[in-house]
Amino acid sequence: MEDQKLQIALDRHQLSHAKKGLGFALISGLLWAASGTALYTASLKDPFTQASEMVGLIIAASLSLAMIHDAAASILVFIFNAINGKSKEFFRTLRTRPGKIVCLGAIMGGPVGMSGSLLGITMAGSTYAMPITATYPALAAIFSTIFLKEKNPPRVWVGILLCIAGALIIGYTPTDETMSPNFKLGIALSCLATIGWATEGVVSTYGMDTLDPDVVLSIRELTSTVVFGVIVMPIMAVSGIMGSIPGWDITIAAFKTPVVLVAALAGLFGGTSYILWYRALNSTGVARAMALNICYALWSVIMGVLLTDQELTRQSLMGAATIVVGALLVVANPRELFSLRKV
Amino acid sequence: MSRTLPLRLRILQYLDEHQGNSLSPSQIYVALEPEYKGEGQFSPAKMKWHLMCIKAVGLIEGVEPFWDEFGEPSYRFRVTEAGHRNLAYLG
Numbered sequence: 338m339e340d341q342k343l344q345i346a347l348d349r350h351q352l353s354h355a356k357k358g359l360g361f362a363l364i365s366g367l368l369w370a371a372s373g374t375a376l377y378t379a380s381l382k383d384p385f386t387q388a389s390e391m392v393g394l395i396i397a398a399s400l401s402l403a404m405i406h407d408a409a410a411s412i413l414v415f416i417f418n419a420i421n422g423k424s425k426e427f428f429r430t431l432r433t434r435p436g437k438i439v440c441l442g443a444i445m446g447g448p449v450g451m452s453g454s455l456l457g458i459t460m461a462g463s464t465y466a467m468p469i470t471a472t473y474p475a476l477a478a479i480f481s482t483i484f485l486k487e488k489n490p491p492r493v494w495v496g497i498l499l500c501i502a503g504a505l506i507i508g509y510t511p512t513d514e515t516m517s518p519n520f521k522l523g524i525a526l527s528c529l530a531t532i533g534w535a536t537e538g539v540v541s542t543y544g545m546d547t548l549d550p551d552v553v554l555s556i557r558e559l560t561s562t563v564v565f566g567v568i569v570m571p572i573m574a575v576s577g578i579m580g581s582i583p584g585w586d587i588t589i590a591a592f593k594t595p596v597v598l599v600a601a602l603a604g605l606f607g608g609t610s611y612i613l614w615y616r617a618l619n620s621t622g623v624a625r626a627m628a629l630n631i632c633y634a635l636w637s638v639i640m641g642v643l644l645t646d647q648e649l650t651r652q653s654l655m656g657a658a659t660i661v662v663g664a665l666l667v668v669a670n671p672r673e674l675f676s677l678r679k680v
Numbered sequence: 681m682s683r684t685l686p687l688r689l690r691i692l693q694y695l696d697e698h699q700g701n702s703l704s705p706s707q708i709y710v711a712l713e714p715e716y717k718g719e720g721q722f723s724p725a726k727m728k729w730h731l732m733c734i735k736a737v738g739l740i741e742g743v744e745p746f747w748d749e750f751g752e753p754s755y756r757f758r759v760t761e762a763g764h765r766n767l768a769y770l771g
Contacts, residue, residue, distance in 0.1 A: 354736075425719065426721060436686070549687065619733055620733055677737055
């Protein structure tokens with residue numbers, strides 16, 4: 338009798354741990370939508386304005402925004418960790434092999450994923466590029482099943498696919514644009530971005546098996562910011578992709594206007610979203626965390642209707658409903674989270 | 681003098697050093713206190729959270745359930761074969 342009582346109490350304890358992880362993933366999606374809304378607002382103002390038809394300016398502005406976003410997130414996460422007594426852990430972690438593996442994940446997710454996605458949209462058009470990059474949770478789920486031996490029952494797979502389908506329905510915009518000469522390269526770069534994001538999820542989760550997620554995230558954001566500023570932007574400028582406009586000029590110009598505050602606010606939302614997402618990757622596994630994170634498409638619809646003059650269309654309603662069903666399937670049995678892998 | 685490891689990696693290493701024995705969260709906490717004392721990430725409650733996270737990914741397992749000194753349900757923990765293997769690579 339006493340044993341049974343103890344087992345029930347332990348189950349309840351583990352269930353609360355699992356539910357916390359699922360909650361982290363859901364809220365991370367909400368904050369990611371808030372970050373996206375703030376980034377979009379910033380992108381409409383000088384010096385980020387994308388009103389120009391010049392491709393180089395669009396890329397320079399987007400990369401510059403991405404770097405400011407990651408830098409702000411990096412500062413936020415570092416302060417968060419200092420407050421929580423994890424400053425020493427940051428340097429300890431960097432010296433270890435899993436810490437270095439995490440740096441590789443950061444490069445895959447930040448500079449490779451983000452640059453690939455932005456260039457893909459610019460060269461192939463969002464109608465073709467976005468559906469490709471939106472499949473990253475499915476690819477991550479495949480990677481996590483193969484490399485991390487994650488246990489994902491068929492119900493979770495269906496849920497992941499429905500979440501992706503919902504995001505695609507919400508984001509789909511038909512186009513009659515003619516294909517650009519760099520169309521194939523744009524498609525290839527979108528595929529690279531998808532692989533980059535999926536790899537980041539799996540590699541970081543592997544690192545977090547033995548490292549604190551908050552510290553791992555701090556390394557991720559710092560690595561991403563440095564690689565953006567020191568490698569990606571100069572390479573883009575030298576290669577001529579950004580025309581004669583080096584990304585640094587836009588970044589410096591942004592710091593002279595209040596728009597940098599909007600970009601930084603996006604970084605704060607994004608940083609908080611990432612804190613929760615990394616915790617979720619660690620406690621719910623890659624597949625579930627990614628499926629729930631992509632629910633940001635649903636939150637974006639809600640925020641668009643409540644905070645802006647965006648209308649609720651039949652298309653976005655259908656997409657939102659699909660995401661809700663998918664998310665419910667993903668979270669349906671938190672007991673599965675007691676043991677995430679076949680080891 | 682050896683460098684201090686990140687806490688979760690050290691927990692796994694400590695359990696690996698005691699292979700065959702299962703240890704309670706408070707036993708691990710007391711053993712690692714000299715290395716991590718005063719750090720915000722290191723408290724009896726957070727030790728349980730760290731252990732639950734490492735357990736979920738299969739590097740350690742929970743055995744011999746018991747009621748701890750705070751009246752909370754708990755496991756004793758020991759390293760798994762996967763944990764031992766990973767540590768050999770990561771440590």
